[in-house]
Amino acid sequence: MLRVTSPHTHSARSTGQLMRLVVFATLPGVVAMTLAFGWGSLFNVALASVSAMVFEAAIMRLRGRPALFYLRDCSALVTGVLLGLALPPYCPWWLVVTGSGVSIILAKQLYGGMGYNPFNPAMVGYVVLLISFPVEMTQWAAPASVLPESQSLVGLAEGLKQIFAGVPVDGYTGATPLDVLKQNSGQTMAGLYNSDPTLQAGMLAGAGWEWVNIGFLLGGLFLLYQRVFTWHAPVAMLTALGLTSALFYSSGSDSLGSPIFHLLSGATMFGAFFILTDPVSSAVSTRGRLVYGALIGILLFVMRGWSNYPDAVAFAVLLANFAAPFIDYYTLPRTYGHQKARRATEKEEH
Amino acid sequence: MSDAVDYGAIGKSGLWTNNPALVQLLGLCPLLAVTGTVVNAMGLGLATLLVVTSSNIIVSLIRKGVSDAVRLPAFVMIIAALTTCIELLMRAFTYELYTILGIFIPLIVTNCAILGRADAFASKNSVLPSAADGLTMGLGFMLVLLAVGAIRELLGNGTLFDGMHLLFGEGARDWVWRPFPAYPGFLVAVLPPGAFIVTGFLIALKNSIDTRLKQREAARQTKPVKGSKRVRTTGNIS
Numbered sequence: 001m002l003r004v005t006s007p008h009t010h011s012a013r014s015t016g017q018l019m020r021l022v023v024f025a026t027l028p029g030v031v032a033m034t035l036a037f038g039w040g041s042l043f044n045v046a047l048a049s050v051s052a053m054v055f056e057a058a059i060m061r062l063r064g065r066p067a068l069f070y071l072r073d074c075s076a077l078v079t080g081v082l083l084g085l086a087l088p089p090y091c092p093w094w095l096v097v098t099g100s101g102v103s104i105i106l107a108k109q110l111y112g113g114m115g116y117n118p119f120n121p122a123m124v125g126y127v128v129l130l131i132s133f134p135v136e137m138t139q140w141a142a143p144a145s146v147l148p149e150s151q152s153l154v155g156l157a158e159g160l161k162q163i164f165a166g167v168p169v170d171g172y173t174g175a176t177p178l179d180v181l182k183q184n185s186g187q188t189m190a191g192l193y194n195s196d197p198t199l200q201a202g203m204l205a206g207a208g209w210e211w212v213n214i215g216f217l218l219g220g221l222f223l224l225y226q227r228v229f230t231w232h233a234p235v236a237m238l239t240a241l242g243l244t245s246a247l248f249y250s251s252g253s254d255s256l257g258s259p260i261f262h263l264l265s266g267a268t269m270f271g272a273f274f275i276l277t278d279p280v281s282s283a284v285s286t287r288g289r290l291v292y293g294a295l296i297g298i299l300l301f302v303m304r305g306w307s308n309y310p311d312a313v314a315f316a317v318l319l320a321n322f323a324a325p326f327i328d329y330y331t332l333p334r335t336y337g338h339q340k341a342r343r344a345t346e347k348e349e350h
Numbered sequence: 351m352s353d354a355v356d357y358g359a360i361g362k363s364g365l366w367t368n369n370p371a372l373v374q375l376l377g378l379c380p381l382l383a384v385t386g387t388v389v390n391a392m393g394l395g396l397a398t399l400l401v402v403t404s405s406n407i408i409v410s411l412i413r414k415g416v417s418d419a420v421r422l423p424a425f426v427m428i429i430a431a432l433t434t435c436i437e438l439l440m441r442a443f444t445y446e447l448y449t450i451l452g453i454f455i456p457l458i459v460t461n462c463a464i465l466g467r468a469d470a471f472a473s474k475n476s477v478l479p480s481a482a483d484g485l486t487m488g489l490g491f492m493l494v495l496l497a498v499g500a501i502r503e504l505l506g507n508g509t510l511f512d513g514m515h516l517l518f519g520e521g522a523r524d525w526v527w528r529p530f531p532a533y534p535g536f537l538v539a540v541l542p543p544g545a546f547i548v549t550g551f552l553i554a555l556k557n558s559i560d561t562r563l564k565q566r567e568a569a570r571q572t573k574p575v576k577g578s579k580r581v582r583t584t585g586n587i588s
Contacts, residue, residue, distance in 0.1 A: 098536070106547065128538050128543075131537060131538055131541065132535075132536050132537040132538040132539075133534060133536075133537065134537075136534075
């Protein structure tokens with residue numbers, strides 16, 4: 001049996017090396033999340049990666065393929081890490097395991113495995129969890145700098161009790177800046193920044209969250225420097241998000257948030273550099289990636305502003321994944337020597 | 351028309367080899383839309399079963415009097431009339447279930463599985479085989495509805511047979527079974543994506559069972575090649 005997997009590109013790096021590089025690049029973001037919310041995210045990442053690899057190995061055995069060979073390309077590990085980072089810290093263990101099961105089995109292997117999945121597996125897992133378990137999925141930990149004097153971050157023992165036995169920890173959750181903006185009833189932007197503890201304790205977009213986003217931005221820039229992906233999709237997304245939020249910006253009580261607020265809150269940077277750049281489910285041509293990224297940026301702002309969900313990176317990415325083949329069709333590059341780009345549906349000239 | 355009608359084959363075709371939901375993939379709209387719970391699935395399954403059986407009987411009775419050119423409108427009229435009867439019956443006896451199933455009761459008219467049976471079988475066969483065909487096709491459809499409904503209800507709500515009193519009267523109110531009392535409910539299973547996923551898995555299950563059966567049959571039927579000699583082995587065979 002020929003032991004190679006797609007993508008069949010010629011590169012100095014194997015798929016496994018590339019995927020491991022992506023995992024390393026999440027480190028600054030992971031550190032920022034751990035400093036802000038405690039060890040919950042680390043635990044999520046560990047549990048999600050282990051369970052994702054177990055699911056991958058099990059399906060590979062079912063399909064009669066060499067499990068170890070496919071585990072070594074680390075794509076399941078990356079899916080697990082990304083899903084673990086997206087889930088709220090200290091959520092119950094079965095939530096994480098269900099999510100990674102949906103990601104690997106439904107979103108990846110049922111479509112044919114590595115290289116064939118039309119949707120980003122981690123985001124499918126996240127969305128299935130979000131619509132199935134809205135209560136568990138919307139309890140995000142409050143950042144350390146906002147907790148009252150007497151309270152520290154969730155300890156190891158009580159956290160484990162909550163994760164495995166369902167014994168709730170008192171008062172560790174808090175509204176994220178995006179929640180605050182969504183539930184804003186009549187306060188101006190300046191009023192929100194003065195009254196909400198998270199926004200008050202932060203510099204630009206809420207304590208903890210801005211650093212998490214800066215962490216993922218740093219990791220993304222490292223990957224860009226390593227040429228793991230091209231700049232087109234992330235830059236297009238961030239530009240589109242910034243421009244739309246600037247276009248609709250008002251400082252009044254009906255504000256949808258300033259550009260800097262949107263760029264540094266929620267999953268913006270995580271999505272821009274770690275989700276959009278998935279080589280399998282995104283558009284492939286250079287122009288296509290610009291359109292794809294811009295589409296996600298605009299969709300993200302629209303959904304943050306007017307939908308029922310405070311953050312919507314996963315929904316925006318999945319919708320754009322739907323559109324990716326369509327975008328590719330219309331943004332095909334012109335091959336050297338041809339007058340214009342030839343589309344897949346056109347007949348060959350003789 | 352030969353006298354010997356193979357009712358076994360008709361039954362097998364409706365329930366398994368040519369199952370309307372799993373093989374012909376007809377009637378997917380009600381299959382996906384109302385199978386959130388067992389009781390909904392059973393209500394719609396029974397209604398469809400009644401319509402397909404009686405429409406097969408009537409179509410078979412009038413098959414010689416209807417010309418080919420107008421057969422489809424005629425069949426649709428018959429099915430529509432029968433569906434209206436069922437709808438009125440449900441409104442009289444199971445009103446609550448009728449309001450839950452809503453538009454999907456009148457939409458039985460458009461279920462291609464029913465028109466398909468009328469055109470493909472009842473218009474070419476006599477009454478009894480047509481009735482048997484309608485009954486087994488309806489049963490096959492209803493069993494798939496029930497399976498999808500049971501899986502989705504169990505996964506999505508953690509219950510089974512919830513609300514059976516809508517169909518079987520007050521005595522059935524406590525039929526509800528909760529295997530895991532603290533189950534949080536996997537909401538996506540009762541939402542539309544769950545219907546697609548569960549139906550897909552059922553089709554995959556049927557196909558894999560068929561493949562297994564075929565392999566076993568093939569293995570049973572292979573005869574030893576003539577002239578082949580067994581390798582002589584000496585010593586212990588463990």
